Amino acid sequence: MRRASTPLTILAEIDPELRDELDYRLLCIHRQVDAFHPSQLPATHFARFVIIDDPTPSVGERLPALLAWECNHDGTIDDYLSAVAEHTPQIDRVFSCCTGYPRDGTRNFDDWVLWMRERAHRSMAFYTAYGDVSHQQVHNDRAVHQAIREIIDADRPALRVLPPEELHRRIARELATRYPQLDISAQGEGTMRWAFGKLIAVLALLVFLPFALLAFVPWYVILRRKERADAATAGPVHDPRNLWVAEDHFTQNQLTHIVDIKPGWFRVATLWIVLTVIDALAKLWYVHGDLGGIVTIHFARWVFVPDRRPEPELRRHRLLFFSNYDGSWENYLGEFIDRAAGALTAVWSNTVGFPASRALRGEGARDEEGFKRWARDCQVPTLVWWTGISGSTVQNVRNDLWIRRRISRELDEDEARAWLRRL
Amino acid sequence: MPRTTTPDLRSQPVQAAAPEQLTMPSMTEQLASSDAQSHPQGVDLEEVQGLLYSSWADHPYAAYLFATLGEAKRARAWLRQLAAQVTPATPALRPAHGRVQVALSPRGLQALGVPKEVIAQLPHEARVGMFARARVLGDLDPLGFTLGAKDELEVMVMVYARDPAARDELVSAQRAALQAAGARLLPVELSTPLGEPGKLEPEHFGFADGISQPFLRGLHDEPRPGADPIPAGELVLGYPNAYGRMPHSPRWGDFDLGRNGSYLVFRKLEQHVERFWGTCTEQARALLGEGAPAATQALADKLAAKMMGRWKSGASLTLAPDYDDPAATTAERLNTFGYLAEDRDGLRCPISSHVRRANPRDARGGTVTGSLTVTGRHRILRRGRSFGPPLPEAMARAGKGDGQARGLYFLCLQTSIARGFEFIQQSWLTNPGFGGLYQESDPITGPGGCPFTIPEDPVRLRLPSVPPMVTMRGGGYFFLPSRPALARIAEG
Ligand code: HEM
Numbered sequence: 003m004r005r006a007s008t009p010l011t012i013l014a015e016i017d018p019e020l021r022d023e024l025d026y027r028l029l030c031i032h033r034q035v036d037a038f039h040p041s042q043l044p045a046t047h048f049a050r051f052v053i054i055d056d057p058t059p060s061v062g063e064r065l066p067a068l069l070a071w072e073c074n075h076d077g078t079i080d081d082y083l084s085a086v087a088e089h090t091p092q093i094d095r096v097f098s099c100c101t102g103y104p105r106d107g108t109r110n111f112d113d114w115v116l117w118m119r120e121r122a123h124r125s126m127a128f129y130t131a132y133g134d135v136s137h138q139q140v141h142n143d144r145a146v147h148q149a150i151r152e153i154i155d156a157d158r159p160a161l162r163v164l165p166p167e168e169l170h171r172r173i174a175r176e177l178a179t180r181y182p183q184l185d186i187s188a189q190g191e192g193t194m195r196w197a198f199g200k201l202i203a204v205l206a207l208l209v210f211l212p213f214a215l216l217a218f219v220p221w222y223v224i225l226r227r228k229e230r231a232d233a234a235t236a237g238p239v240h241d242p243r244n245l246w247v248a249e250d251h252f253t254q255n256q257l258t259h260i261v262d263i264k265p266g267w268f269r270v271a272t273l274w275i276v277l278t279v280i281d282a283l284a285k286l287w288y289v290h291g292d293l294g295g296i297v298t299i300h301f302a303r304w305v306f307v308p309d310r311r312p313e314p315e316l317r318r319h320r321l322l323f324f325s326n327y328d329g330s331w332e333n334y335l336g337e338f339i340d341r342a343a344g345a346l347t348a349v350w351s352n353t354v355g356f357p358a359s360r361a362l363r364g365e366g367a368r369d370e371e372g373f374k375r376w377a378r379d380c381q382v383p384t385l386v387w388w389t390g391i392s393g394s395t396v397q398n399v400r401n402d403l404w405i406r407r408r409i410s411r412e413l414d415e416d417e418a419r420a421w422l423r424r425l
Numbered sequence: 426m427p428r429t430t431t432p433d434l435r436s437q438p439v440q441a442a443a444p445e446q447l448t449m450p451s452m453t454e455q456l457a458s459s460d461a462q463s464h465p466q467g468v469d470l471e472e473v474q475g476l477l478y479s480s481w482a483d484h485p486y487a488a489y490l491f492a493t494l495g496e497a498k499r500a501r502a503w504l505r506q507l508a509a510q511v512t513p514a515t516p517a518l519r520p521a522h523g524r525v526q527v528a529l530s531p532r533g534l535q536a537l538g539v540p541k542e543v544i545a546q547l548p549h550e551a552r553v554g555m556f557a558r559a560r561v562l563g564d565l566d567p568l569g570f571t572l573g574a575k576d577e578l579e580v581m582v583m584v585y586a587r588d589p590a591a592r593d594e595l596v597s598a599q600r601a602a603l604q605a606a607g608a609r610l611l612p613v614e615l616s617t618p619l620g621e622p623g624k625l626e627p628e629h630f631g632f633a634d635g636i637s638q639p640f641l642r643g644l645h646d647e648p649r650p651g652a653d654p655i656p657a658g659e660l661v662l663g664y665p666n667a668y669g670r671m672p673h674s675p676r677w678g679d680f681d682l683g684r685n686g687s688y689l690v691f692r693k694l695e696q697h698v699e700r701f702w703g704t705c706t707e708q709a710r711a712l713l714g715e716g717a718p719a720a721t722q723a724l725a726d727k728l729a730a731k732m733m734g735r736w737k738s739g740a741s742l743t744l745a746p747d748y749d750d751p752a753a754t755t756a757e758r759l760n761t762f763g764y765l766a767e768d769r770d771g772l773r774c775p776i777s778s779h780v781r782r783a784n785p786r787d788a789r790g791g792t793v794t795g796s797l798t799v800t801g802r803h804r805i806l807r808r809g810r811s812f813g814p815p816l817p818e819a820m821a822r823a824g825k826g827d828g829q830a831r832g833l834y835f836l837c838l839q840t841s842i843a844r845g846f847e848f849i850q851q852s853w854l855t856n857p858g859f860g861g862l863y864q865e866s867d868p869i870t871g872p873g874g875c876p877f878t879i880p881e882d883p884v885r886l887r888l889p890s891v892p893p894m895v896t897m898r899g900g901g902y903f904f905l906p907s908r909p910a911l912a913r914i915a916e917g
Pocket residue numbers: 628629630632633634635636637638694695696733735779780781783784805832833835846849850854869870895
C-alpha cells in the first residue's frame with residue numbers, strides 16, 4: 003500500500019555566521035526570485051521554512067537558532083528525500099546556511115540523506131485530513147469535479163429533465179469519452195484499513211490500563227499542585243509582531259507556534275502520554291477530514307524539540323506546532339476553542355504561559371481571549387510557505403474524492419440524488 | 426404587519442412620543458427588580474449610549490458627522506459639552522426629541538490626550554484600522570475609499586431627528602461645536618429617511634431589513650419571537666460574554682474605561698441596485714428565453730431572493746421556498762427557523778445566500794445545539810441606515826441607473842470586532858470555502874466575479890459569475906464609550 007501524506011520535519015541548526023545570508027535567501031524564495039522554490043519539490047502538499055529563534059529565554063542562555071523545514075509528502079521519507087535530491091538540488095541554497103551541511107550538498111547523496119535523516123524529527127502527534135489520498139489523487143479528483151461542472155453547465159436544460167440515475171450515468175459516460183485522461187475509478191478510501199490499527203490500540207489500552215489506574219491518584223495530586231502554582235499570560239488579544247500581515251492570502255493559511263514546556267520531567271511525561279493518545283486517535287479514528295467537528299485542518303503536527311544541553315536544570319524542551327488550515331486565524335482559533343478546548347488544554351497546559359487550567363482538561367483554552375493572546379505570543383512568522391492545492395479546502399478535497407469514487411458505480415435513485423446534490 | 430413590543434422602536438407608531446412611555450413601566454419594573462442577583466446581566470441603562478438600546482426608529486432622519494480633531498485641550502472642552510448631550514438608554518433621561526451619540530477611534534482618543542498605555546489595550550484591529558484590514562475584509566480598493574483612507578476618522582457623531590428641520594439644526598449645531606474646537610470636518614453623511622412607521626424598513630435592493638437581531642436580556646425589553654438572547658458581554662463591555670468570561674476592557678488607572686461601552690463598526694457600502702436587478706432579470710431571461718414578461722419577473726424575484734436568503738417581505742426561504750408567502754411574515758414565523766433539519770443542502774435557502782452566510786444558525790456543523798453555541802459567539806447588533814434616494818423599481822429591473830449614489834451605512838456594535846463584524850465578514854460572508862462551497866463569496870456583499878450556486882433537484886443551477894453588487898466606500902472602527910467614560914476622557 004502506498005503511503006499518502008507523510009509528515010517531514012527537519013530542524014537544523016543555523017550557522018550564526020551565515021544567518022544574514024539565510025534571512026536574505028528565504029526572503030528571495032518568498033518573493034519567488036530565487037533559483038529554489040518549494041513548488042519544485044516533488045509530490046508535496048504543503049511546505050514551509052521557518053526560523054526558530056529563542057529571543058527571550060526564561061532561564062539560562064539562548065538556544066541556537068534553528069531552520070525548520072516542514073512538509074507533507076507522499077511515500078516514505080527515504081523515497082521523498084531521494085526524489086528531492088534528484089529533482090530539486092537547489093534546496094542546497096537553503097540548507098548550506100546550516101552547520102555541518104555536507105560540503106557538496108545533494109551531490110553527495112549518501113551524506114546528504116544521512117544529514118537530513120539525523121535532523122528529521124518525529125511528530126509526536128500528526129493529523130491529516132487525507133491520509134488516504136495521494137497528492138496526485140487530490141489533483142485528479144479536483145479536475146474530475148471541474149469536468150463534471152463543465153458538462154452540466156454546458157447542457158443543464160437537457161440534463162435536468164432526466165431522472166437522477168440516468169443523469170448520473172450520462173455524466174459518467176460523458177466523462178469517460180470527453181476526459182479520458184482523468185481517473186474516474188472507484189478506488190481509494192478503504193474503511194477496513196483502520197480496523198486492525200484500532201484493534202491494536204484498544205489492546206494496548208487494555209494492557210496499559212491497570213498501570214494507569216495505579217498511577218492516576220499520585221499523578222493527579224502532583225498535577226493539581228503544579229497547576230495551582232503556574233502563571234498564565236493575561237491581557238487583551240494582541241498581535242505585536244503583526245503576524246496577521248502574512249495571513250489570509252489564500253483559501254488556506256499557516257500557523258507556526260513554539261513554546262517552552264514547563265520545567266521538569268513530569269510535564270514532559272504527561273505531554274508524551276497526551277500526544278500519544280491524540281496521535282492514535284488522529285491516525286485511527288479521525289481519518290476522513292473531520293476532527294471532532296473541525297473540518298478545516300489539512301495537516302497539523304506537534305513536534306518535541308529536545309534541549310540536549312548538559313545541565314539538566316537549565317534545559318528547556320520545547321513544543322513545536324505546525325498547522326495548514328482553511329480560512330482565517332480567528333476562525334481556526336475559534337474552532338479550537340469551540341470544539342476541541344479539552345484536547346488542546348490537555349496538550350498545551352503543559353507549556354509555559356498557557357491560561358490557567360484545571361486537571362488538564364478544564365478552563366485553559368476556554369479562556370477565549372487568554373488563549374488567543376497566548377497563541378499570538380508564541381506564534382512565529384512563517385517565512386516561506388507554499389501550498390500545492392491552492393484554492394481547495396479540506397471539505398472540497400473530501401467532497402471531490404467522494405464524488406469521484408461514485409462515478410463509475412451503478413447508483414439507485416436516492417444515491418444518485420445524493421450524489422448530484424454534492425456537485 | 427403585526428409585531429410585538431420591541432426595543433427597536435421602529436415597530437411603534439411615530440405620533441406617540443408614547444412608545445417610550447409605553448415601554449417605560451416595563452422598563453422601570455425591570456429596573457426596580459433588577460438587583461445584581463436577580464438580573465446578573467442587567468446593564469446600566471444610564472451609563473450606556475442609547476444606540477445599544479434602540480435604533481431610534483422613531484427618529485427617521487439621521488446624519489453621521491466625521492471629523493479629525495485639533496489641539497487636545499480644545500478637543501476635550503468640546504467633548505465635555507458633547508458628553509452632556511449624549512443620549513443614554515434610560516427612557517426618563519432622554520429629551521423629547523433629538524438623539525446624539527458619539528464614537529471615537531483610537532486615533533481620536535490619542536488626539537484627546539488619552540495615554541498610550543490605555544490605547545494599547547484597545548483591540549488590535551481597531552488600532553490598525555479598517556483601511557489596513559482591507560485584505561482581511563475582502564475590500565478590493567482601499568486607496569479608493571472616500572472615508573477613512575487617510576486615518577482621518579477620529580470622531581463620529583451620530584444625530585437622529587424626527588423631521589428634516591430638526592436634523593439640520595442638530596447637524597449645524599454639532600458642526601459648529603466641532604469647528605469651534607479646531608476640528609477638521611468631513612462632508613456630512615445624510616441617511617435616507619425611514620419610511621412608514623411600524624413597517625420593516627427595506628434596504629435599497631428592496632428587501633426588508635432589521636429582522637434578525639440578537640436580544641440582550643436586561644437591556645432590551647421584550648424579545649420578539651426568534652430573537653435569541655445573548656449574554657450582555659457580547660454587546661456591552663463589563664459583563665460576561667458568550668464564553669462566560671469578562672471581555673477585556675481597557676483601563677485607565679483605576680478607572681474601567683470600557684465598562685458599559687462597546688465597539689462600533691461603520692462602513693459606507695454603495696449598492697448597485699440597477700446591476701443587482703438587471704443581473705437577476707438577465708439571468709431569468711437566459712433561463713426562460715424571451716417573452717413571458719410576468720414569468721421572467723417572477724423568476725428574477727426568485728433569483729434575487731435566492732441571493733439574499735429571504736424574500737422582499739422578509740419571509741425566509743426555508744419557510745417559504747416557492748414564493749413570497751405572507752404567511753411566513755407573521756411575527757411568530759418571521760425569524761423562527763433553522764436550516765439543518767429543514768434545509769440541510771440549501772435546496773430552499775442557498776448555503777451561499779447572504780442571510781444564511783451572515784448567520785448559519787443551526788447548520789454550522791455538528792449538532793443543532795453545538796452549532797447554535799458556535800454561531801451565538803458571532804452575533805452583532807446592526808444599527809445601519811440607508812443613504813441616497815431609492816431607485817424606481819422599473820428602472821432597476823431594466824438595469825438602468827440614475828447616476829445617483831445609494832447604499833447602506835452599515836453600522837454594528839459588539840464587544841469584539843475580531844469575533845463579531847470581522848469574523849462574519851471574513852469567515853462567513855467572503856470566505857470562498859464557506860460551508861463546503863467552491864470559490865464563491867456572498868453574492869450580495871462579496872467582491873463579485875465568482876459563481877453563485879443555487880442548489881436544486883436533480884442538479885444545481887450555477888450562475889457562473891455574479892458581478893459585485895456592493896462597493897465599499899470607506900469606514901472605520903470606533904470605541905463607543907459609556908457616558909462616564911466620555912466624561913473621564915473629557916477630563917484628560
Ligand atoms: C449593502 C450591503 C448589505 C445589504 C443590502 C444587506 C441586507 C440584509 C438583509 C436584507 C438582511 C435580512 C434581514 C434581517 O435578517 O435582518 C440581512 C441580514 C443580515 N446581515 Fe446584511 N446586508 C448587507 C451587508 C451586511 C454586512 C457587511 C454584514 C456583516 C458583516 C451583514 C450582516 C448581516 C447579518 C448578521 C444579518 C442577520 C442574519 C440572521 O441573523 O439571520 N450584512 N442583511
